[in-house]
Structure formats: C-alpha cells, structure tokens
Amino acid sequence: MIDRKIVRYFDGMQAIMKKLEKDKYFFVIERRYLQELLDSQFDILEQVKTVNIGNEMRITLSIGIGDGGGSYAQCYDFARQAIDMALGRGGDQAVVKDGENIRYFGGKSNSKEKTTRVKARVKAHAFRELIENKDRLLIMGHKLMDIDSLGAAVGIWRIATTMGKEAHIVSSAVNGAIRPMLERFYNGDYPEDMFIPEEKALQLLDEDSVLVVVDTNRPSMVEGPRLLDVAKTIVVLDHHRQSQDSIRNAQLSYVETYASSACEMVAEVVQYISDDVKIRAVEADAMYAGIVIDTHNFQNQTGVRTFEAAAFLRRNGADVTRVRKLFREKLDDYRAKSEAIHNAEIYRENFALSYCDATGLDNPTVVGAQAANDLLDVIGVKASVVATTFREKVYLSARAIDEVNVQVMMEKLGGGGHRTIAGAQLSGLTQEEAMEQVKQVIDEMLLKGEIS
Ligand SMILES: [Mn+2]
Incomplete structure (x- = not known):
C-alpha cells in the first residue's frame, strides 16, 4: 500500500522512479515540480502515516533532495547528503540541499526526544532481525562489570531468552559492588550457566552466535577481548562517547551519548523489540539500579527518557526500597x-x-x-x-x-x-x-x- 502511495505521488510529477531496495526509492523530477513539493510541505510524509494494515510499527518516510548542483552527479551527491541528514535527525522528514543551502520539512514529531526515539525503535528492530536467524547470544559488558553493565546484560539476556535463543552473560572477575545484585540470579529461578567465564564463552562462540557488547565500545575495555577477535556477528550498545579505538567491525552499533546509561537504552529496546518480552521484577531491579548508579540518583545526565525508562521498569516490578537496600554501605x-x-x-x-x-x-x-x-x-x-x-x-x-x-x-x-x-x-x-x-x-x- 505504501509502495502504491509513493509511486502514485511521484507519477503525478512524471518522475523517473526506481525502487532500489524493498524500502528505498530513487527518483528524478523536473525542477518545476520541486516547487510543488515545497508548497505542499511534502504532504506525502503525512500520507504514508495513515496507512494502517495492522502494522505494529508506524511507517515513516525520509526524503533527501539534491538541487542546484552543476551536474546530475553533483545533485545526486547533494541528495545523498540530504537523506543522511534526514535519517540522522530521526527520520520522518524531508531535507532539501541546494548547494550550501539546506532546508528541513516535516518531522512533526519534532522534539529531540521523540525524533531520537525513532533511532531506538529502528535499532531495536534491526537487533531483532539480526538475532532471529542465530542460535546463541553471548553478552558482555566492560571489565570489572558494574551495575549498569550487569543490568543491561540481563535485559538483553531476557530478550534473547524470550526469542528462544540460548544466551549467556560473560563475567569473569566479580567485584564486591555488584555481588549482592548478582547473587539474586543464583536462586534457582535462573539457569546455572546464565553467567559464564570468558573461556567457556570462547568454546561456545561459533558462526551462529551473536556477541553483544554493552556499556562500552572500546575493545580494550571489554570483559572478554578475545571474543571480539573470533566473533562473526557483533552488536554494540553503549552510552559512552566513541573514541579512537572503538569497536569497528560491529554489524549493529547503537551508541547514544544522550542516554544516561546502558540500562536506559536496553529498557527502551525491550519495549520496542516485541510485546512478548516480559521482564521480571529482579531483572527490572537490576536495570533500574544501573540507571540509579550511572545518574548518581537521577542527578547527572538525566533526561525525559531516563525517567520514562525508570517508570517502565517500576511498572515491571522494580522496587525502589529493595534497590536501596542492595546499595547500603558497610x-x-x-x-x-x-x-x-x-x-x-x-x-x-x-x-x-x-x-x-x-x-x-x-x-x-x-x-x-x-x-x-x-x-x-x-x-x-x-x-x-x-x-x-x-x-x-x-x-x-x-x-x-x-x-x-x-x-x-x-x-x-x-x-x-x-x-x-x-x-x-x-x-x-x-x-x-x-x-x-x-x-x-x-x-x-x-x-x-x-x-x-
Ligand atoms: Mn554505564
């Protein structure tokens, strides 16, 4: 239906229209039609949103247009830059690049929080597609796993397990700070091999495995560096700024420096990936604790989405007092x-x-x-x-x-x-x-x- 809508829309402009991939189109129009598009404020963006055939995800369109170049090639180049911008800003908008002059249209879901949410949704779905055909997930955080690494890993573990995948969290040396939280997963409700050392993970890692790295994007910082060398499929999910030595060969990289914590990001991914994922109270506790620690009790780097993630975890059984008790000091x-x-x-x-x-x-x-x-x-x-x-x-x-x-x-x-x-x-x-x-x-x- 969307395909038909798009084709009909550009047919009206006698455009050359090519479908490049299942969800990508290339079109060329005469310049005079550009004004029509501008005048309509790219109403096609709104039109595709009305398509509802029981799709769980709202469909949005992103358009990049190159104009005013000295040649077709240059216009094409402008168009490519424009589409990159439209997607980078969260999609659901049109960007027209005319030389140095750049104009933005649409993106009615305009607030920054909301547009970046598109990224969370898109990344969550990409993640699901990536693991659907795999058998096993190996999840690791950074060395000396902290609560944020642990909570994020546990969230990913729950997603994988819900999708019927074998999943393990790589943990070697355990420091005292996370022990009380970690011990709650050794109560018989969870498989004994939920946490495994790097050696064991190396044995399990094969073609059908996905290595998920959370709470760091630096190869030198990960819990099991050797796993990075062997893994064929790598996913990185982190909230730290990317540095020179960030993991380069990831199939899917979701690094969001606006996020307060890896747990905040995983809490969003959990919500977008599938309605089937139900996190348990003890898992919600771990993820909530990750947010609490990384934000120092919601005092640092705390945005609207941080509170929304916390609210989601609270609804799923995170208990503020229980978490507080786990953090009490000697x-x-x-x-x-x-x-x-x-x-x-x-x-x-x-x-x-x-x-x-x-x-x-x-x-x-x-x-x-x-x-x-x-x-x-x-x-x-x-x-x-x-x-x-x-x-x-x-x-x-x-x-x-x-x-x-x-x-x-x-x-x-x-x-x-x-x-x-x-x-x-x-x-x-x-x-x-x-x-x-x-x-x-x-x-x-x-x-x-x-x-x-
Ligand atoms: Mn963190």
Missing part, C-alpha cells in the same frame, strides 16, 4: 566517608579538599569518590577533590557540580575523566604532597581564568 565505609567529609578543607572559597583513610577498607578509592561526590552538596562548593592512599599510590577523585571542569584539572596531574567526574593516580609522593599539587593547579587555573 559501617566502616560509611565512617571513613563521614570522616573524609568531616575533615574537608575549603580552599579558595569554592574547592572542598580532603583525604580518605584507607585503613581496613576493601575499596577505599570507591569510598573516596563517594566522599568527593557528597562534598558537592555543600553550599558554595564548585568542585571537590579527595585523596586516598592505597597500595603505594595516591588516588585523586575529583568532582564538580557544573561550573568547574575537573577533567582539565586532573589532566594537568596526568589523569583524566569527564567534565564533572575525573581522577588521577600519583606515585612516589605522599597524599599531602599530592594535595599541594592540586592546590597549585587550582591557583594556576584561577590565575589564567580557566576557572572562576
């Missing part, structure tokens, strides 16, 4: 954190600096980072730095609320990170000496006007 950790906050010094009015005593703590650097986070709740504090001495090194955790860029600050000390979350490791000096260096960097940055 008294020793809590004391050390409180002590660090208690001893904080306010430097140059806006910088909270402190030390975290590692004595008797399992993960003192994590506690130091939490103290730095909490110090941002103090009025007037723009950035915080907590130093922790652990295994002969001084670990600096730097956090900023918004104005100060702690990434730049930590880079000056050989570290790195993001604008609001950064760190550095210094060797061969005491934590007091390290803090002196931090102060020097702050002074220097203030002097140069890099921070105010």
